[in-house]
Amino acid sequence: MKIGIDYYPEQWTPEQWEKDAALMQETGVAVVRMAEFAWSRMEPTEGDYRFEWLDAAIEVFAARNMAIVLCTPTNTPPNWMTTRYPDVLPMDEQRQIIRPGVRGHRCNNSYSLRMLGSKFVEAMSQRYAKHPAVIGWQIDNEMHYQECHCDTCNRAFVAWLQKRYSSLEELNREWGTVVWSGEYSNWSEVTTPLGTSKPMNPSYLLEYKRFCSDSVGYLLGWQLDILRSNCPGQFVTHNMWQYPNSLDYYNLYKELDFVSVDYYPNELYRDYGDRFPRNGALTLDLVRGIKRRNFWVMEQLSGAQGAWMPIQRTPYPGLIRARSWQTIARGADMVVHFRWRSAIVGAEQFWHGLIDHSNVPGRRFREFAELTSEVNRLGELLAGSTIVNQVAILHSHDQHTALSLQPQAEGGIHYIDNLSSMHNVFLKMGVGTDVINWTEELDGYKLVIVPSLFLLNEEAAQRLERFAARGGTVVLTNRTGVKNMRNVCEMLPLPGLLAEAAGVVVSEYDAIGNSEHRIRNAEGQTFAAKQWSDLLELRGAAPIAWYDNDFYEGVPAVTVNKFGEGEVYYIGTWPEPSYFYQLFEGILKEKDLAPKLQLPEGVELSIRSKGKESFLFLINLTNEQQEVALDVPYRSLLTSKRSEQKVMLPAMGVDILTL
Known part of the structure; x- marks a missing residue:
């Protein structure tokens, strides 16, 4: 159980890498994730692979005993690709090309994307398959389905349907296409849902949504095959976005080693309650349930969010630590924070990291350092513990x-x-x-x-x-x-x-x-x-x-x-x-499952177990001190003090108890 950092060496100078790595080592960072958006830097023109800068960046952190997670950068096809191979770009329901501008600008079924992406992933994975510091891979980034309506997707959709229906007659019967004279007489008439009409056949729409989700699985699948072949000693995962989501992650994660999630509980969630029904705990319980085992947090909130929305409020003191412990309490075995420092260029300049644009470590960084110290001290004891519920x-x-x-x-x-x-x-x-x-x-x-x-x-x-x-x-x-x-x-x-x-x-x-x-x-x-x-x-x-x-x-x-x-x-x-x-x-x-402790509003409890040991996590996600009455005496793993009758949790306070 360790703490990690998301880092973008392509955005900083080698001199800055050295300074950052030294501070990370001093702080106790164990894992660094990199390269998820750096395709244009690693392949500036078609077939011209340039990994030397990444080699150097990896060595800077590896020399300080930090493990590396590499990412396949297929979420951001470079400009040379989208210019030369326009089928990489998706089409909307009006059959207009969706131009690049942010990220995720690709058709998941594109032949060119698979051809060029396969060559790239092959080259990258072969280069780092036996690197002693590289422990695993993240495929792509926050995959979501693109409702693409290009010719390739239309053909793929028909082929997908032909595997699910024995004949066009069966499809017509099962969908009830007789309504509004929608019957098909030839497979060539079947297309993705074109136009903007809302009241389309619901069977048709549900199948199309399933196809879109499976198309993401296709994009993930061919990368997984390459990584499994070239990197048998390294894990493979993917960092999902939190729910609600457009993808069926149960299918997507079947062949991956474990689930990873990007966790950004808005600072306002500290008030919790019924006004915010999709609370962070639900996201974490959902993620743990996908493979019914522990997971990783690949991106953890580190500062105010701001990019395609106005800048959100800064995390309340203690929230970064509390939310990180919350993820561990609910099954996370690794918490990687996004990001080390706030970017000074690009669309995410105001999606704040642990260190602000001033380049001076401040309150949030000190809180992160406290968290890292605690996790490093207790990590071995908590390692191997799991959650068992009834x-x-x-x-x-x-x-x-x-x-x-x-x-x-x-x-x-x-x-x-x-x-x-x-x-x-x-x-x-x-x-x-x-x-x-x-x-x-x-x-x-x-x-x-x-x-x-x-x-x-x-x-x-x-x-x-x-x-x-x-x-x-x-x-x-x-x-x-x-x-x-x-x-x-x-x-x-x-x-x-x-x-x-x-x-x-x-x-x-x-x-x-x-x-x-x-x-x-x-x-x-x-x-x-x-x-x-x-x-x-x-x-x-x-x-x-x-x-x-x-x-x-x-x-x-x-x-x-x-x-x-x-x-x-x-x-x-x-x-x-x-x-x-x-x-x-x-x-x-x-059912004899009644809770033994009465929790104040906004205090969460979760239990991880290992053998005969149980670790009881109490997380106060409010701005006020809270008191929890105990049923039996407990010892705090954070302070080593024994609590006979009650635990006092300060605002955003955390305690981990054991009998």
Whole structure:
């Protein structure tokens, strides 16, 4: 477990490299990542490879015992390439070329990009495959899909569809292209979604989005093949952007060694709470869940952000340290900070690093140095520790995409925001959750939360039924079982394939959006509800909350059904957070999973374990001192002091406790 730095030697003089490397060594930096955007410097003209400057830069840091992570720079095709090989550039839905200007200006399926990129990655990987300081590779940078509509992508899209459908007749039938006279009579008529019309066939649009995601996998895949062949002793990863995201990262990371993420929690997130539903903890739990193992942070917030947006507020004192420890608490084994110093040229001049343009290390740098010292001191003890939870939240990229294509209510039913609001409840309780792909097996969990399975198949339904039948608790929400995996509505009473397990059917629904609605529990307490109202008919389930207004006052809104040895809850509306808190608190007590510590608002708890040792991380993400009462005495790994009854955490304070 170490701390690293993102560094851009191409932007600085060799004399500056020496000064920076000396300060990094003094500070305790262990890893330096470089070369992700330097294609034009390494290949200034086609076939003219110039790695000597990179050799020299690597040696400067390696001489001071720092390990190197190299990047393939395919995110930034150089000007000579886009000028000579225009098929590298993507086309928009009007078939107009998207010109270079920032980065990511490439068609993922471009033949020229693969031809020229393969030659480059081959040359670069062969050069550094056996370098003793180079420990691994990052492919590209923050991959996202480009909705390209060039001839190459049109051909690739048709070929992709032909692998998924046995014939054009099957495609027409499965998509329902008979609507609006959209049937295809020849494969040559099939194109990517051209034009700007919004109400296109939803099956068509979902498949195109899947194709775009797979096209990114294609770009990653041919680079991975080269790196695996030439560099068998070095790891390969990719630095994903935080959620919500356009890519299905579960597929993208299958063959990579581990997941890496770029983590930029806005400084305003320190206030946290329900106003910021997509909190940083969710991002980290999602990342850990992609391969269900520890991960790296390849870019960590180091200063105020500013580039294509106005400059954000500077990180509050302690936030850099607190957020870095937060990533470790939730499974990070390496935290690499972006960036060492603020750039003086280019579009990211005001995306601030640890050292400002003054070139004088200041408050943020001193905080980074404190963090580095702590991690270096505790790294060996924490190394090898992992996170083991008994609560899982199922996440599905397909659900996110499908619900984005067809907003279900005024104001939208935002899949990630809804997932996050449920995740927040466990976060505030201090109960660890794994956020995992909805296709994963559920062994080892006691409670599984399942936000809107808008798309549903037999396999997923049966997996949840087996889990409940064997004693697990499942929580389903509205908009479950609406469609099949082709994005076609099912002719079944909702929640479709899970109706029997839920013990209810939806007789009617009301897309209430933002209108004022209420539900009432058995104790007579009322709670606000929004987005959606499923009117539930009981088919074996017992009601535990009812609608409290509108024409369906008194109709069940939330139910629980005994199913085998377990139970299935169904939530037909979207209640305010206090209702979720009450509901989940009761379920956790029944499952013997109730939290042992009461956390103040804004304090996070996470536990990493190794053998019989457990390390309890407490992170205060507020601007005020917070007190946490302890159930048993703990010893602080940071101060070596024993805490008998309570831990006092200063603003943005951190403590790591062990029995």
